[in-house]
Amino acid sequence: xxxxxxxxxxxxxxxxxxxxxxxxxxxxxxxxxxxxxxxxxxxxxxxxxxxxxxxxxxxxxxxxxxxxxxxxxxxxxxxxxxxxxxxxxxxxxxxxxxxxxxxxxxxxxxxxxxxxxxxxxxxxxxxxxxxxxxxxxxxxxxxxxxxxxxxxxxxxxxxxxxxxxxxxxxxxxxxxxxxxxxxxxxxxxxxxxxxxxxxxxxxxxxxxxxxxxxxxxxxxxxxxxxxxxxxxxxxxxxxxxxxxxxxxxxxxxxxxxxxxxxxxxxxxxxxxxxxxxxxxxxxxxxxxxxxxxxxxxxxxxxxxxxxxxxx
Amino acid sequence: xxxxxxxxxxxxxxxxxxxxxxxxxxxxxxxxxxxxxxxxxxxxxxxxxxxxxxxxxxxxxxxxxxxxxxxxxxxxxxxxxxxxxxxxxxxxxxxxxxxxxxxxxxxxxxxxxxxxxxxxxxxxxxxxxxxxxxxxxxxxxxxxxxxxxxxxxxxxxxxxxxxxxxxxxxxxxxxxxxxxxxxxxxxxxxxxxxxxxxxxxxxxxxxxxxxxxxxxxxxxxxxxxxxxxxxxxxxxxxxxxxxxxxxxxxxxxxxxxxxxxxxxxxxxxxxxxxxxxxxxxxxxxxxxxxxxxxxxxxxxxxxxxxxxxxx
Amino acid sequence: xxxxxxxxxxxxxxxxxxxxxxxxxxxxxxxxxxxxxxxxxxxxxxxxxxxxxxxxxxxxxxxxxxxxxxxxxxxxxxxxxxxxxxxxxxxxxxxxxxxxxxxxxxxxxxxxxxxxxxxxxxxxxxxxxxxxxxxxxxxxxxxxxxxxxxxxxxxxxxxxxxxxxxxxxxxxxxxxxxxxxxxxxxxxxxxxxxxxxxxxxxxxxxxxxxxxxxxxxxxxxxxxxxxxxxxxxxxxxxxxxxxxxxxxxxxxxxxxxxxxxxxxxxxxxxxxxxxxxxxxxxxxxxxxxxxxxxxxxxxxxxxxxxxxxxx
Numbered sequence: 001x002x003x004x005x006x007x008x009x010x011x012x013x014x015x016x017x018x019x020x021x022x023x024x025x026x027x028x029x030x031x032x033x034x035x036x037x038x039x040x041x042x043x044x045x046x047x048x049x050x051x052x053x054x055x056x057x058x059x060x061x062x063x064x065x066x067x068x069x070x071x072x073x074x075x076x077x078x079x080x081x082x083x084x085x086x087x088x089x090x091x092x093x094x095x096x097x098x099x100x101x102x103x104x105x106x107x108x109x110x111x112x113x114x115x116x117x118x119x120x121x122x123x124x125x126x127x128x129x130x131x132x133x134x135x136x137x138x139x140x141x142x143x144x145x146x147x148x149x150x151x152x153x154x155x156x157x158x159x160x161x162x163x164x165x166x167x168x169x170x171x172x173x174x175x176x177x178x179x180x181x182x183x184x185x186x187x188x189x190x191x192x193x194x195x196x197x198x199x200x201x202x203x204x205x206x207x208x209x210x211x212x213x214x215x216x217x218x219x220x221x222x223x224x225x226x227x228x229x230x231x232x233x234x235x236x237x238x239x240x241x242x243x244x245x246x247x248x249x250x251x252x253x254x255x256x257x258x259x260x261x262x263x264x265x266x267x268x269x270x271x272x273x274x275x276x277x278x279x280x281x282x283x284x285x286x287x288x289x290x291x292x293x294x295x296x297x298x299x300x301x302x303x304x305x306x307x308x309x310x311x
Numbered sequence: 312x313x314x315x316x317x318x319x320x321x322x323x324x325x326x327x328x329x330x331x332x333x334x335x336x337x338x339x340x341x342x343x344x345x346x347x348x349x350x351x352x353x354x355x356x357x358x359x360x361x362x363x364x365x366x367x368x369x370x371x372x373x374x375x376x377x378x379x380x381x382x383x384x385x386x387x388x389x390x391x392x393x394x395x396x397x398x399x400x401x402x403x404x405x406x407x408x409x410x411x412x413x414x415x416x417x418x419x420x421x422x423x424x425x426x427x428x429x430x431x432x433x434x435x436x437x438x439x440x441x442x443x444x445x446x447x448x449x450x451x452x453x454x455x456x457x458x459x460x461x462x463x464x465x466x467x468x469x470x471x472x473x474x475x476x477x478x479x480x481x482x483x484x485x486x487x488x489x490x491x492x493x494x495x496x497x498x499x500x501x502x503x504x505x506x507x508x509x510x511x512x513x514x515x516x517x518x519x520x521x522x523x524x525x526x527x528x529x530x531x532x533x534x535x536x537x538x539x540x541x542x543x544x545x546x547x548x549x550x551x552x553x554x555x556x557x558x559x560x561x562x563x564x565x566x567x568x569x570x571x572x573x574x575x576x577x578x579x580x581x582x583x584x585x586x587x588x589x590x591x592x593x594x595x596x597x598x599x600x601x602x603x604x605x606x607x608x609x610x611x612x613x614x615x616x617x618x619x620x621x622x
Numbered sequence: 623x624x625x626x627x628x629x630x631x632x633x634x635x636x637x638x639x640x641x642x643x644x645x646x647x648x649x650x651x652x653x654x655x656x657x658x659x660x661x662x663x664x665x666x667x668x669x670x671x672x673x674x675x676x677x678x679x680x681x682x683x684x685x686x687x688x689x690x691x692x693x694x695x696x697x698x699x700x701x702x703x704x705x706x707x708x709x710x711x712x713x714x715x716x717x718x719x720x721x722x723x724x725x726x727x728x729x730x731x732x733x734x735x736x737x738x739x740x741x742x743x744x745x746x747x748x749x750x751x752x753x754x755x756x757x758x759x760x761x762x763x764x765x766x767x768x769x770x771x772x773x774x775x776x777x778x779x780x781x782x783x784x785x786x787x788x789x790x791x792x793x794x795x796x797x798x799x800x801x802x803x804x805x806x807x808x809x810x811x812x813x814x815x816x817x818x819x820x821x822x823x824x825x826x827x828x829x830x831x832x833x834x835x836x837x838x839x840x841x842x843x844x845x846x847x848x849x850x851x852x853x854x855x856x857x858x859x860x861x862x863x864x865x866x867x868x869x870x871x872x873x874x875x876x877x878x879x880x881x882x883x884x885x886x887x888x889x890x891x892x893x894x895x896x897x898x899x900x901x902x903x904x905x906x907x908x909x910x911x912x913x914x915x916x917x918x919x920x921x922x923x924x925x926x927x928x929x930x931x932x933x
Contacts, residue, residue, distance in 0.1 A: 386695075406885065
């Protein structure tokens with residue numbers, strides 16, 4: 001009952017909007033879906049997944065979450081849309097709302113693109129942010145929290161390292177904040193050039209070799225080659241040796257520590273290829289949990305907008 | 312009953328094929344759908360939306376209309392199709408028909424592309440034209456007529472201005488003809504270079520400032536930048552001042568006159584941005600009506616081809 | 623009963639894996655579907671069609687086969703996927719499996735791409751090869767066999783010519799092998815540069831004019847212009863005269879002989895345009911049969927992986 005009232009949001013665009021109890025309630029609901037809970041919509045709801053940036057796992061995961069909840073998913077291909085004729089994002093959303101789409105899941109390269117879409121009377125839609133520029137990626141953050149919570153039963157006192165391309169990662173940004181709120185102790189590692197002094201208030205920066213045997217969670221970030229295209233000097237093997245989770249480093253991890261990665265993985269760069277599916281890796285489990293977390297998020301915004309016959 | 316027999320077409324490709332009573336019957340049926348009428352297909356029907364030109368609103372609107380009628384919509388991406396291997400449109404349609412698709416909704420850059428698809432025994436499909444080159448766009452035309460009919464209760468004596476890129480607009484072409492048939496008085500405005508003497512038989516060309524306080528409907532057309540790519544001298548602010556619906560001009564409109572636009576809008580070019588969602592604007596209502604008009608069109612061609620168990 | 627146990631495969635990736643009885647059982651099951659057999663899945667199954675090479679007929683045919691069997695088809699667009707971020711095919715499949723996709727239908731330009739996907743415990747999916755590089759195309763091969771079997775009632779003693787771009791055709795490769803296994807006599811024709819001595823063990827090479835009045839099946843292959851892009855000297859009219867099925871040659875065919883083509887057709891190159899839909903042509907029937915053959919294949923791999931509640 002408490003969970004239900006907490007998981008009733010007008011929109012889900014930023015982890016910053018969510019207090020600790022709401023995060024816990026969403027994770028709890030996701031676990032219920034994982035264990036077979038069903039939801040019946042009393043009225044049909046059309047959803048559109050608007051991915052202006054490439055994605056396999058987030059896009060497919062949202063689509064499967066939508067279908068499992070009984071929504072009708074409308075094809076939206078940005079390359080074939082009127083966006084290519086110069087239409088604004090607001091006008092494209094206005095169009096989709098006018099033709100009857102009631103859930104918009106959006107990934108867009110512009111930071112906080114959603115600000116112009118919120119609280120618009122002409123947009124009677126439920127909105128979920130599936131990633132904004134270098135901003136946030138709340139569904140990834142929630143599935144990470146669900147995976148940690150499932151493994152350790154809670155966050156208090158847990159030591160979590162976030163390693164790698166911190167500056168470009170919307171996952172890192174969301175996670176450092178929510179982990180601190182939830183009571184975990186955050187550490188950072190990776191190239192210092194990709195570390196921002198503003199992260200200091202969330203945790204401590206340490207070299208990989210000092211971190212690896214201390215932490216409970218080793219959260220590796222993807223090197224976003226597409227955002228470093230000007231950097232011809234980037235050497236993958238060198239990165240792996242200095243900042244990656246090598247097989248040698250993995251052996252020094254605590255016996256019950258886990259490895260996480262949001263995907264897609266650059267095998268042999270962030271992570272030795274053999275670690276991707278090793279027993280300590282939660283990579284596949286994170287993706288599995290993603291569907292259930294997204295079902296909980298969708299239910300929450302449908303309720304928050306009285307859609308699908310949900311109160 | 313009369314409506315039903317009129318809305319039973321083998322194909323819907325051109326407004327020229329439709330007499331006044333059929334147009335009225337389709338609008339009437341669309342209004343029934345808008346007020347909740349349901350249709351049950353007795354047999355499953357597969358539809359494919361073949362959009363060889365970009366579109367958000369028309370594509371999504373047809374897809375939602377199809378799904379609301381219970382059709383099964385098959386993914387068709389022209390970039391990933393055999394068209395890129397040089398297959399002709401006829402052969403692609405032959406393929407879709409052979410695998411069981413029974414409704415084809417096609418947008419194509421070639422004028423009257425549909426001629427080679429009609430009356431082909433090997434193509435046992437229902438066909439709807441969603442836009443051909445600089446030809447026609449019947450579903451847009453019908454949704455425009457529905458929106459005018461809803462607002463004014465009829466067409467007789469109504470003064471309707473069509474303003475802007477008349478030469479390139481398939482909407483303009485369909486609308487001037489059908490408006491005249493329905494008893495409205497048509498006016499034109501916009502750059503004279505984009506006006507064709509052949510339009511004279513449908514209505515009168517006037518400068519914007521002489522038109523704006525006389526008409527009941529101000530139908531603004533999109534400047535199709537993608538068709539004026541060679542024209543580097545085009546100045547948006549200048550266009551707006553000379554031919555656009557500025558805030559000043561809008562104030563001079565009759566109090567019950569309405570503003571229409573087929574979308575996507577170039578805000579600040581055809582139309583002052585603040586007018587898009589002003590009380591006189593029917594922009595959102597047009598898109599809303601589009602779904603219901605398309606449901607009526609689809610029902611009509613399904614009946615005309617005895618598909619879905621419809622007589 | 624026998625058919626059922628034979629049509630229960632862990633994966634369907636190569637015709638080489640299938641013995642004669644399995645091929646016959648799959649064709650038999652496809653004929654049952656063609657005559658109205660229904661299959662009810664006891665549990666929902668998500669399918670993804672991963673087409674890394676362009677296709678209309680194979681892609682749409684699989685999608686319709688999936689939907690007719692009640693599967694839920696998830697949108698997968700390789701251009702918009704993480705493959706463009708450098709993700710491996712294995713990791714993309716791992717992702718789709720993790721989010722709940724259980725049937726993967728894959729077309730990929732790499733020969734035998736499927737080897738790295740088979741027998742992977744982390745990939746609890748049913749896999750169908752929809753074309754690998756210059757390798758195989760088993761669903762096309764089976765629909766060809768079904769069409770021949772339907773026409774002639776069997777294969778024993780039948781004379782089948784495979785004509786054209788033999789080196790690049792995955793259809794040719796699969797078909798020459800399976801036709802020989804099934805008891806047919808295979809002949810080849812077309813440019814000698816596109817003929818490989820290794821085909822000698824399957825049949826005899828003859829000039830078109832010696833073949834045309836002897837064979838029961840004239841199987842024309844598509845000239846794959848996209849794979850001959852460096853060959854500016856290719857002359858279509860010349861090819862047609864030397865190696866194509868001209869109207870003149872068609873007249874010399876046996877009265878009950880049939881013409882086949884996997885599509886898409888280059889009209890006037892492999893085949894005179896007027897022959898595409900002539901009475902002897904099975905071009906449309908092949909595409910029609912394709913849906914039923916794919917239904918049989920999908921059922922087989924669902925059974926082989928105990929998916930959808932099928933034993």
